[in-house]
Amino acid sequence: ETGVTQSPTHLIKTRGQQVTLRCSSQSGHNTVSWYQQALGQGPQFIFQYYREEKNGRGNFPPRFSGLQFPNYSSELNVNALELDDSALYLCASSRGPKWETQYFGPGTRLLVL
């Protein structure tokens, strides 16, 4: 157990809908990173938040957005869902943006029909 929680655990949406995924970081951590993991692939970096500011973004379209709250929990929002958005979405917390020792939550499994 890492102390990082994510909700919901599973979600089914249809194309075109919007989804919000939530992540609570480990106590003492101020940085949250979000990843998308398609079946059989490694995690792909979406973006990172450090002290409520975005601190880096991967190769994902603008319909992937997020925010971080003062308690360092975070949300990932995906608009206009596409079938290819079906994946495991992982959040990871760390002590800071340069700490690559990350502690992952269990993930949210999203299925887009």
Added chain:
Amino acid sequence: DAKTTQPTSMDCAEGRAANLPCNHSTISGNEYVYWYRQIHSQGPQYIIHGLKNNETNEMASLIITEDRKSSTLILPHATLRDTAVYYCTYAGNNRKLIWGLGTSLAVNP
């Protein structure tokens, strides 16, 4: 950009040492190598990291070659619970971890 190369899959007998190699020839001098593992459908779990020297913790040992172009993760006495996908990774140009496909390790009884 950061790139790692690992065997797609490996087998190991329970109780024996599992040696998982990783090639990271494009790593620069001040970047750490990180190892994580992912048990089926769970979030990745941090194992160990290192820069130049060999490292050991309660989970594993990490051997890094002198030229730092490759490393080996060693699980000294593999158990069935060590069956997982193992990833070696390091930070890319934007200082964010880049993940490959990993090695699927099967520990057999």
